[in-house]
Amino acid sequence: MQLDTHGDNGNFKVVGHCDWAKAEDEITPDFLRSRIEPWLTALFQSEHLNLLVGAGLSSAVQQSATGKPPLGMGWIKDLKVCKLEIDAYVNKTAEAAGREGGNIEDQIRSINELIKGIEILTVLNPAPIAPPPLPSPPYRNFPTELTKLKEELSRCLKSFADSVSDGEKSIRDSVPEDKIATFNYLVNFLMSFSSRTATRDRLHIFTTNYDRIIETGAEIAGLRLVDRFVGSIAPVFRSSRLEVDYHYNPPGIRGEPRYLEGVARFTKLHGSLDWYANEGTIRRFGLPFGAASVEPFLQVEGAGTADYQQLMIYPNSVKDRETSEYPYVELFRDLASATCRPNSTLVTYGYSFGDEHINRVLIDMLTIPSTHIVIIAYGDPLGRIMSFIKDSGRQAQISLMLGDHFGDLKTLVDYYLPKAAIDRTSIRMAELLKSRGLYPTALQGKPGGEE
Structure with a gap:
């Protein structure tokens, strides 16, 4: 329809x-x-529930708080090394991925790949003491080119990090009334998914974003996020997949801890603005939301030197390069293990289906008949969402809510998402009235909690 x-x-x-x-x-x-809210309510109480958030959520929050559309990721126009080759390769790979043009993520990925190639050439071709005489082939000083290219990579990463920081800063500096209203909607959005009885599997939130909007919303909501980082001062990324969770002891009951409500698992598939590599480990440093720049914090971590190549904000790759490197292999393993299991529901919001390595996991998920995917998006300008649905061959397992009406964060929260609470009292009252032959008309059409 x-x-x-x-x-x-x-x-x-x-x-x-x-x-x-x-x-x-x-x-x-x-x-x-x-029609929609009861269907989503039933799906949200699936045995396993996962939420995949793309750039659309960050754009919606920034637009709502500031009244201005986000600037996007931009493009580095003044590359000093191999500019023509890098730009041509970026445009070629962007076109192969079904996008109209490349962006700074593609540039960073291309520079990374070029660095690997020049490192190979440098091993067997050290720079000679003096250039060979003419008419020999053009002289190439690979070590010098490698040094300049790494400097360009650091410059691109700095520009990329600054663009993410600017997005957070614009939200932080917005009009207080608009900011409060926006974060209230964000809180209700997150709690609609996480308001599950503790006896069910925890909600698992995945995001391809580098900013900390989800973490900030969860902090305001009092939602506890469980990720792979361990520690307090400088949390360390751990590969161990222990089922760490939160429990509490009911009053008067000893030795029978119960699961605490309001807990969700959290995975940032492409890294984060506050992740950095240091001495063989991945750590998270204390970067305030909306900080003007990450440079002062990197200087502290780098003993006075800000090395932007330490930042773990890894661009998406059409060749899955990041999925074969630590820690991204662990993060994508979490995505596959959380989604590809029976009685599982995945909801995507603001995800454009532009990452083939993620799409393949979702296709594998749909091969299990009891799984379901709900796609909520503001638009599909490049046709990638409709292409995914068609190519999956599993239209019966996909619910699509596409358009500026359904994709609007406020409209979605006000009308279609389940109530952000586990309201046992309303449920019991409805059951009591039904048993007495009195249908609770006052509750009909009201967002529901659990089944």
């Missing part, structure tokens, strides 16, 4: 075939809510 906006009253009309509405019917958001 496809909907089109109808007039200026926010209502819709049906376009094409629909089993539960006629073409002349006027569809209101309240009517859609009566």
Whole structure:
């Protein structure tokens, strides 16, 4: 079924075939809510629930708080080494990935690959003492080129980190009323997913973003995030997959700890602005949300020198390079193990399906008949979402909510997401009224908690 906006009253009309509405019917958001919210409520209480968040969430939060669209990731136009070759390769790989043009992520990935190649050439071709006489082939000083290329990589990483920091800073410096309202919606968004009974498997949140918007929203909401980092001063990334969790002891009961509600697992698939590599380990340093720059903090970690190549903000790769290197192999292993199991539901929000290494995991997930994917997106300008649905061959296991109405964060929270609470009292009252033959009409259409 496809909907089109109808007039200026926010209502819709049906376009094409629909089993539960006629073409002349006027569809209101309240009517859609009566159909969508119970379906999402049931899916959110699946045995295993996962949330995959893309750049769309960061864009929605920044737009809501500042009233301005985000600037994007930009492009380094003044590369000093192999500029023509890098730009050509970036455009070629971006086109192969189905994107209109490359961005700074593609540039960083291309420079990384070029550095590996020149390092190989440098081993067998050390710089001669003097250039050979003409008419010999053009003189190439590979060690010098390698040094300059690494300097360019650091410059690109600095520009990339600054763009992420600027996005956080714009949210932090926005009008207080708009900022508070935006974070309230973000809190409700996160709690709609994490409000599960503790007897069910924990919600697992995955994100491809480098910023800390999700962490900030979880902190405001009081949602405890469990990730692979261990420690207090400079938490260290650990490969061990111990099922660490939170428990509490009920009053008057000894030796029977229970799972604490409001806990979720958290994985940042492409790294984070506050991750850095140091002496063979991956650590997280204390970078405040909205910091103007990460450079002072890197100087502390690097004993006075800010080495941006230590930052673990690894760009996506169409060749899966990052999935074969530590710690990204561990992170993608978490994604596969959390999603590819029976009775599992995955909800994507703001994810454009532009990462093939993630899409392959989702395709494998759909080969299990009891799994389901819910796709919520503001738009699909490059057609990658529709292409994924078509190529998967599992349309019956996919629910699609596409468009500026469903993708709007405020509309989504107000109308379609389940209530962000485990409301046992309302559930028991509804059951009591039903047993007495009195249907709880006052509760109908109200977002639900658990089944």
